[in-house]
Amino acid sequence: MNGKGAEKGISESSQTRILDHVKKISYMPNFSAQGLRTGKTKTICMMVEDIADPFFSSIARAMEEIAYMKGYKILYSSTENNTQKAKDLIQFYRRRQVDGYILAPPPGIEEDINELIDDNLAVVLFDRTLIGIEADNVLVDNFDISYKAVKHLIENGYRNIAMITLYSEQIQMTERERGYKEAVDEIKNTYFIKNIGFYDHPASNVQEIQRFIDLNNNIDAVFFTTNYLAEMGLEAIRNLKLRIPEDLGIVVFDDDKLFRLFSPTITAIAQPIGEISEHVIKLMLMLLSGKGVKKAKKSIVLPAILQIRESSRPKSD
Template sequence: MKKQITISEIANELKLSKTAISFVLNGKGREMGISEQTQKKILQHLEHINYIPNVSARGLRTGKTKTIAMMVEDISDPFFSSIARVVEEIAYTKGYKILFSSTENDSQRARDLIQVFRRRQVDGYIIAPPPCIEPEISELLDDGLAVVLFDRTLPTLKVDNVLVDNFQSSYNGIKHLINNGYENIAMISLISEQIQMVERHRGYQTVMDEVNKQYIIKSVVYHDAVADNISILQNFFIENSHIDAVFFTTNYLAESGLEAIRNLNLRIPDDLGVIVFDDDKLFRLFTPSITAIAQPISEISTQAVKLILMSLTNKGFKTTAQNVLLKTALQIRESSQPRKNTHE
């Protein structure tokens, strides 16, 4: 993506005043006495260079659009849809509308969406970023736009973010299994280098190192066909029949994994203890109910809106990024009950 072109640069290129460019951009060329020929010249040049008006600069002249773009991995996912719903409610009370979109964790799709939102003149962005979009986020920041990242961050950028403590949350979950007598604990995760997954891995590995137990890790491709994931996980459980518990690092992996467990007629928790990162209201209704690491939906949403509004109303220039780190809650249910003595 090329660097944002300013009105001053356009004015210099066309040998016209910034005021004339601004009037034409705002549809006031005729009203302000600018000739049809000059208007046509400006509009043709803007089209030729694919000009995207700077939101902050335009806002000083025309007022803000009072809209915020929210980009999540999958708006149908219970975690993201719950966050989006609360963000929408809070933002509405502050006079803002939210425009939602799903990136499917795809970098190019995220880039395309950012371009669309820039043309829509949104005031700010709340993003659960896919990998490799640092240049696009950096350009938004350079242009003075309000950006808040959540669920995962981009460590190389100084940007506001709202995260949960993925390391400590996973550590606590695996420690809970160890304390309840589980020893051969597997982790089902994604093939991903994103920071939230790295930290969940680290929490699992730290506990296993402390108790001198071998890592048992299966990583799958994000959003493979569900049937394929079920088959892959069934084979994994068959090939690793010694495991006595499993930690799913996302709720949608757990859904495939629980179906695989059922297909193999394994009993939870007698044959296999289960814990999931990300709670879902259905997990408490399972038989047996599923232990889960619950993220603080309301706090995440509230903090994200708070940070974006602080940026939008800030009269000066921010010197530091705000980093909010929240705690999760381990919802202990039947799937991780203390392990029975297998020799009884």
């Protein structure tokens, strides 16, 4: 029944007879019992900021598919970027003895992650890392693609480029900021940066962005560092009755299926969902198989793609 009939020297006919009977009574091993005996549950948990975010839900879908083929099931949870909720979730999953942890970690859970690793549990981080943690991780080259995106605006004639971003010390965000700054530095211009709170009310954020754009009316382009900031920003721009890209060029970090259908279409940075998912699951399976546990941790950095569309087309003036 474990597929080792041949090497154990059990006759073919016995094997078929037994397997037929197993099929007939539709025997299915009890998972709790297996879990109790082996300590393995064939379950991997995945914690992201928000499972309803298109980026994370697409990743979830892709990972689910790959993991399922390997006999693993994935449990999803949304951390809401909340440190305490993430800590609680980790405890919750430990009780459930999940085999592996795939995390897009919120800030402040360094210690909890290190405990997992110390206890020899499989951990793979993605989208971001935390300082002081040695874990396998899969990242996108946030700095490089952000630099390229802003550089693209510059090459198309935009000069006073603003960045609208979160108040955040998280590495994926600081890297995006670093890319923006490096590109702006090359034209020796000043930064126009507006920070938004993650937990603030969307309506007041729209107001904030609106005021920012209005006050800095020399701005001729905006780089939004996340999709939901862009959503609020597009509303602000609409309220201000500014034309895209004539009055304001736009580039957004994270693509959306609908951006290519906007009028004008929206230039966006597309993260390689499929590749990220594949690498994460591959690293996870390697850890679960026992290989690589003692090895040096791997950090995989993938390139993202700038989807150039109309919202950043060359300035005519």
